Every structure is written in C-alpha cells, then in structure tokens.
Amino acid sequence: xxxxxxxxxSEGCDLxxxxxxxxxETDLAxxxxxxxxxxxxxxxxxxxxxxxxxxxSFFYTLSEADHVPGTLIFLNSAVLLACEGSPVVExxxxxxxxxxxxxxxxxxxxxxxxxxxxxxxxxxxxxxIVEHLNSATKVVSL
Numbered sequence: 770x771x772x773x774x775x776x777x778x779s780e781g782c783d784l785x786x787x788x789x790x791x792x793x794e795t796d797l798a799x800x801x802x803x804x805x806x807x808x809x810x811x812x813x814x815x816x817x818x819x820x821x822x823x824x825x826s827f828f829y830t831l832s833e834a835d836h837v838p839g840t841l842i843f844l845n846s847a848v849l850l851a852c853e854g855s856p857v858v859e860x861x862x863x864x865x866x867x868x869x870x871x872x873x874x875x876x877x878x879x880x881x882x883x884x885x886x887x888x889x890x891x892x893x894x895x896x897x898i899v900e901h902l903n904s905a906t907k908v909v910s911l
Contacts, residue, residue, distance in 0.1 A: 801839040801868075802906035805831075807847035810855075812911060821856065827911075828860035832867075838909070840870045840901050841890070846881070848873040853886040861889035872898060 811820025812827060828850075831837065841864065843851055850857050851873045861871055871890025878884040878892060902908055 802904075803838040804840045804842060804901055804905040804908045805838050806842045806844070806902065806908055806910045807850070808845045808910075810846045810849045824850070825856045825860075828857040828864075832860040832863040837864055837867045837869045839868075840872065840905070842893075842898055842901060843871070843873045843877070843890075844898070845874075845877055848877040849881060849883065851887055851889040852878075852883045853888055855888070858888050865889060872901065874898065 809820075810824065811817055812823040813820050841861070849855060851861060851871060852858075855861075865871060872893035873887060873890055875884065875892045875894055878887065884892060
C-alpha cells in the first residue's frame with residue numbers, strides 16, 4: 770500500500786509528497802505476511818479460567834492495534850474461538866474487517882461438531898494451513 774499525500778497548488782500544478790514511503794510499505798508488508806497460529810481456546814498452561822480471560826484480552830487488543838496480522842490459523846480447540854458462543858467473535862469480526870484472514874481447521878470443527886456454527890473466518894484444510902505457514906514471513910504461535 771503506497772501512502773501518498775497530494776497537495777494541489779493551482780490548476781495544472783500537482784505536488785506529491787511521499788512520507789516515509791519505504792518504511793510504510795515495508796511495515797505493512799511485514800504485518801500482512803505475519804501468521805498467528807493458535808492451538809487452544811485459552812492462552813497458557815495454567816488455570817483454564819485465567820486462560821479464557823487472557824485470550825479475550827489478547828484478541829480485543831489485537832483488533833485495536835495499529836497493525837493487524839495477515840492470517841489467523843485455528844487448530845484443535847482454538848477453532849471454538851471462531852464459533853457461536855465464543856467470547857472473542859466480535860474481535861475476530863473486527864480483525865476480518867481490517868483485512869485479517871481467519872482459517873479454521875475443518876477436521877477440528879468436525880471433531881467438535883461445530884462446522885455449522887462458524888461465525889468468523891472460513892473453514893479450511895491442512896493443505897491451505899501448511900501453505901500459509903510455509904509462506905509466512907513470521908509465525909507467532911500461541
């Protein structure tokens with residue numbers, strides 16, 4: 770995405786001011802190629818209730834951040850985060866609106882019998898998931 774500010778001085782005269790163009794393009798590209806890989810519907814290994822509080826806080830904060838990741842991948846119980854009844858659905862929908870792609874493992878959704886209750890993102894398969902992980906500039910695993 771090229772950030773250009775146009776200043777019209779007079780008819781026939783057009784100045785273009787490019788502010789930190791290289792930095793802006795590089796910064797946006799790095800975030801676009803970042804994949805967040807989640808394997809659980811909680812954060813951490815300790816108390817499950819605390820893990821639920823942390824995951825809700827994480828996704829709310831991520832949805833409000835200046836830069837959002839290009840892709841979120843949900844595997845195992847993390848697929849429940851994109852489904853009906855999830856405390857983070859609103860944050861996920863906000864991330865989708867900002868351009869984040871959300872992929873949930875179809876096999877996992879079948880296992881939890883939640884395929885028909887997905888509210889955010891799309892149902893995916895292991896081939897697509899592996900492709901995203903392999904092509905990412907940066908993978909953040911939670």
